[in-house]
Structure formats: C-alpha cells, structure tokens
Amino acid sequence: MTRSVLxxxxxxxxxxxxxxxxxAATPADLQAAxxxxxxxxxxxxxxxxLFTSRHGREWSCxxxxxxxxxxxxKHASTGKPIAPLAPAFKPDRFAxxxxxxxxxxxxxxxxxxxxxxxxxxxxxxxxxxxxx
Amino acid sequence: xxxxxxxxxxLWVLFALLGASHAVRAGDDQRGPSVVxxxxxxxxxxxxxxxxxxxxLPADSWQRLMNDLPHHYGTDASLxxxxxxxxxxxxxxxxxxxxxxxxxxxxxxxxxxxxxxRKHDELPVDVWKRPAVKSAANCAACHPQAxxxxxxxxxxxxxx
Numbered sequence: 001m002t003r004s005v006l007x008x009x010x011x012x013x014x015x016x017x018x019x020x021x022x023x024a025a026t027p028a029d030l031q032a033a034x035x036x037x038x039x040x041x042x043x044x045x046x047x048x049x050l051f052t053s054r055h056g057r058e059w060s061c062x063x064x065x066x067x068x069x070x071x072x073x074k075h076a077s078t079g080k081p082i083a084p085l086a087p088a089f090k091p092d093r094f095a096x097x098x099x100x101x102x103x104x105x106x107x108x109x110x111x112x113x114x115x116x117x118x119x120x121x122x123x124x125x126x127x128x129x130x131x132x
Numbered sequence: 133x134x135x136x137x138x139x140x141x142x143l144w145v146l147f148a149l150l151g152a153s154h155a156v157r158a159g160d161d162q163r164g165p166s167v168v169x170x171x172x173x174x175x176x177x178x179x180x181x182x183x184x185x186x187x188x189l190p191a192d193s194w195q196r197l198m199n200d201l202p203h204h205y206g207t208d209a210s211l212x213x214x215x216x217x218x219x220x221x222x223x224x225x226x227x228x229x230x231x232x233x234x235x236x237x238x239x240x241x242x243x244x245x246x247x248x249x250r251k252h253d254e255l256p257v258d259v260w261k262r263p264a265v266k267s268a269a270n271c272a273a274c275h276p277q278a279x280x281x282x283x284x285x286x287x288x289x290x291x292x
Contacts, residue, residue: 077206078181079266079273102211109208 027087027094031125038119047127050120055112061124063111070131086131094125166281170222176211177219178279182271184242185281186226190233193240194223243268255290264291 025033035042051061051069065073069085087093094100100121108116116124166185174183186194198220202210211219228234237245252268259265264273271278274290 075180077267079264079270080181106208106210109202 025095025097025100027125027129030094030097030100031122031129033097034118034122034125038117038122040119040122042119042122042126044123044127044130047120047123047125050116051124051127057111057113059111061107061111068131069128086128088129088132094128167226169281170219172215173219173222176215180207180209181269182278183281184271186223187228187230188233188242188245189223189228189240190236191224191227191229193236194227195220196236197240198223241269259290262291 031042051065052067054060059076062069063076064082065085070089071084073082073085074080075082084090085093087095104116104121108114108120167187169183173186177183189197197204198216201216202208232245232247235246237243237248242248248268260268266273271283274288275283276289277284277287
C-alpha cells in the first residue's frame with residue numbers, strides 16, 4: 001500500500017491532470033509514504049510544534065485550524081468555518097493523496113513561505129492521527 | 133404545419149422568456165440572475181470563502197484573478213492547470229455583463245465595485261469590524277443564503 005501511495009504522491013499532479021487514477025488512501029498510508037520519501041520516522045511532537053508555531057510570518061497552521069484541530073476552525077482572513085483537521089473527527093481527512101498535496105503546498109507556503117518537506121508532512125500527519 | 137407558420141410561435145416563446153428573465157433581473161436585489169454553481173467551483177473556491185456569484189465580476193477580472201491563484205489576496209490558492217482552465221472558462225461564461233458589473237473594480241475585489249459600495253452605504257462603519265463579520269468579503273455574515281446566490285434584502289440579518 002505504501003508503495004502505491006508513494007506513486008500517487010509523486011504523480012499527484014499527473015493524476016490531477018488526467019483525473020483517472022483511484023486516489024483512496026488512509027492517513028496511515030500517507031504518513032508512511034511521506035516517511036518513505038524522507039527516509040525518516042515521523043515524530044508527532046515535532047508535528048505539533050510545526051503546526052502551532054509561527055514561522056516568521058503572520059499565520060501558523062493553528063491560525064485557521066485551531067491549536068488542537070479536533071474542533072472546527074475558522075479561516076483567518078475570510079472567517080469561513082473549517083471542519084476539524086484531525087481524521088478521528090472528520091474521516092475524509094488525509095484520504096486523498098492529491099488533495100493532501102494541494103493543501104500542504106498552499107498552506108506551507110502561506111505559513112512558512114516554502115513547501116514543507118516530506119519529513120515535515122509525515123510529522124504533522126502523525127500528530128493529527130493521535131488526536132482522539 | 134409548414135415552417136413559416138412555426139416562426140411566430142417560436143418568437144412568442146422567445147419574447148416570453150426574455151420578458152420573464154428581464155422581470156427577474158429588474159426585481160431581484162443582486163447583480164444579474166443567479167446561476168447554478170459548477171460543483172468544482174464550490175469544491176475548490178468555496179473551501180475558503182463564500183462561493184461568490186460569477187456575475188459579480190466582469191470576465192476580465194475573473195481572468196486576471198485566475199491567472200494568479202498562487203497570489204490570491206495574500207494566500208496561495210494554486211490549483212493544477214486543468215482545474216484552473218475549467219474554472220476560468222466557467223467563470224468567464226457566467227461573468228457579469230449587467231450595467232456597472234461590466235466595469236472591473238480595483239484589485240478585482242467585488243467589495244470595491246461602485247455598485248457594492250453604493251448598496252452598502254447606509255451601514256455604520258463599525259458593522260464591518262464586528263467579530264462575526266470581520267471582512268466585507270464575508271457575505272454570509274449578513275446574507276445567510278449567500279452560498280445559494282441569494283442576496284435578497286429581505287433575507288439580511290446583521291449580527292450584533
């Protein structure tokens with residue numbers, strides 16, 4: 001499974017372009033795939049630290065998702081409600097490789113001014129997965 | 133019935149339809165008729181904000197906006213190229229052509245359109261700053277059915 005999710009992650013853009021491949025995954029699959037890409041083991045505490053800290057810019061992940069994203073958040077500029085990010089509280093979170101890549105790309109860029117590394121993504125998912 | 137006999141009837145139907153759509157526009161408190169929103173538009177754009185009716189901006193505003201999604205009012209809203217072109221085509225086809233909507237507002241902001249400012253000019257300034265409102269772009273704060281394209285005056289509820 002990890003291998004197929006890896007392929008999906010690598011090909012997320014292609015999949016989005018052609019829209020044919022099945023993208024069903026689980027948060028565990030995605031975490032494993034990011035860990036495999038980075039050749040590291042995910043650390044939930046590091047994920048929490050990344051999530052709740054600011055990185056030299058106006059927003060942290062928590063600005064929109066809340067400090068512990070088991071509750072609905074609120075978009076920091078538009079005020080639009082955001083469903084909980086922790087998969088235990090919203091089962092379709094991290095169930096689609098292309099969607100996961102899209103939001104990591106955009107939101108890491110907003111929060112850190114760069115894309116997150118596969119290791120950072122694995123850390124964040126590993127923390128979100130233990131929120132029950 | 134030969135072909136010539138059919139023409140007047142077809143025209144009458146056309147006149148009736150045009151008349152009906154004109155009546156809806158004239159009586160409705162919004163920019164042009166509301167359109168059925170493309171599911172992908174709702175999915176991608178309304179994830180972060182109200183699904184703004186495409187008729188509230190002219191085609192050239194939508195085009196400039198869709199050409200620069202990585203810099204979208206201070207956030208990265210980038211999408212894959214296929215989705216961008218699908219959304220751009222739909223937005224352009226349903227863009228505003230009605231009276232003042234034809235004029236592109238500053239920064240492609242609906243809230244900076246002359247018609248928007250005029251429509252909201254009786255509101256006290258502090259309303260925009262209330263926590264439940266925060267931003268003039270937060271249509272749904274006062275227009276609870278904004279997501280369905282309904283901005284009718286009678287449905288307005290201004291939060292305290």
